């Protein structure tokens with residue numbers, strides 16, 4: 035707030051403080067030097083985090099690792115796919131997703147995404163027969179039609195991995211996102227709902243997948259004995275799988291654990307803030323926030339909206355500048371230089387096929403961070419700045 039009580043453009047990049055409870059635990063770990071997850075005979079912070087996260091989401095097993103990218107990679111390896119296996123992914127996702135597929139010696143196949151940011155089910159159904167696995171990215175929490183996807187994949191016998199990196203707390207048809215497919219992967223990188231700087235976790239109900247992922251994450255020798263309920267599966271796989279060493283260390287778990295009880299409140303605040311801004315943007319003839327599909331209950335910490343009614347690329351670029359002049363950073367996914375969410379920038383894939391529908395969406399879809407700590411006045415400032423900037427450019 036400015037001294038006269040007027041709200042200034044809020045800083046949307048700063049994080050929130052980590053709960054105080056983390057400090058005592060970090061002190062204890064620093065004093066003992068007990069930072070490796072497998073040193074303590076039991077109850078290491080990483081093991082406790084796994085138990086708490088599995089309970090929170092309603093999954094049988096959880097494995098904490100160094101990042102969501104590591105979780106996605108281990109999920110693919112745990113499925114035991116043949117080299118060169120084809121993995122369907124949405125063309126609207128973060129570059130980490132095709133990267134994890136390449137890392138696992140598989141080949142990504144890109145599926146078109148509609149202007150509502152969700153998988154185009156006609157293109158998905160057409161491409162599924164060529165796929166060995168499916169990795170669905172719930173981009174910014176936007177959930178594709180998981181009922182239709184699971185029905186098609188179950189009928190075809192194709193396993194589904196959910197990239198729920200940025201979707202913790204999202205619910206689909208009463209089920210937690212990340213528990214619908216065979217494996218669900220989440221991120222604790224700083225821009226996600228739970229912030230540990232870096233970190234990731236995967237959940238599954240399948241003991242074979244859990245055991246294989248645990249061993250490959252670096253549970254060498256018999257360290258897997260510290261993962262409850264998996265003795266038979268892990269004993270079977272010991273020494274038969276490579277060790278990629280993608281473990282989480284205790285300090286990260288100490289930062290994450292006290293944030294888990296705050297997830298429900300953050301989700302509620304994020305949803306209220308998002309819907310408040312969406313209500314204002316939808317009053318503008320130039321802007322539209324796509325509706326979620328019926329079964330989805332969102333958990334947003336950002337807002338995405340489309341420039342509608344015949345904008346040119348030049349006007350879209352001017353709009354970004356006009357919002358910036360008001361102190362609000364708006365990224366049009368396809369117009370911000372080198373954006374890691376624009377598929378044509380994934381040059382590491384070699385020849386990227388053109389996906390005209392996804393490309394058209396990315397050229398008009400805008401991204402604005404709305405951290406859940408923002409006040410209503412700050413949210414209103416952001417909404418007004420966006421609406422005014424659109425009005426200025428479109429007249």
Ligand SMILES: *Cc1c(COP(=O)(O)O)cnc(C)c1O
Pocket residue numbers: 101102103104127128130131171172173174197199200220221222223233234
């Ligand atoms: C952040 C993110 C990732 C990568 O997570 P890391 O923990 O940074 O590896 C993958 N997919 C999506 C959709 C993301 O938002």
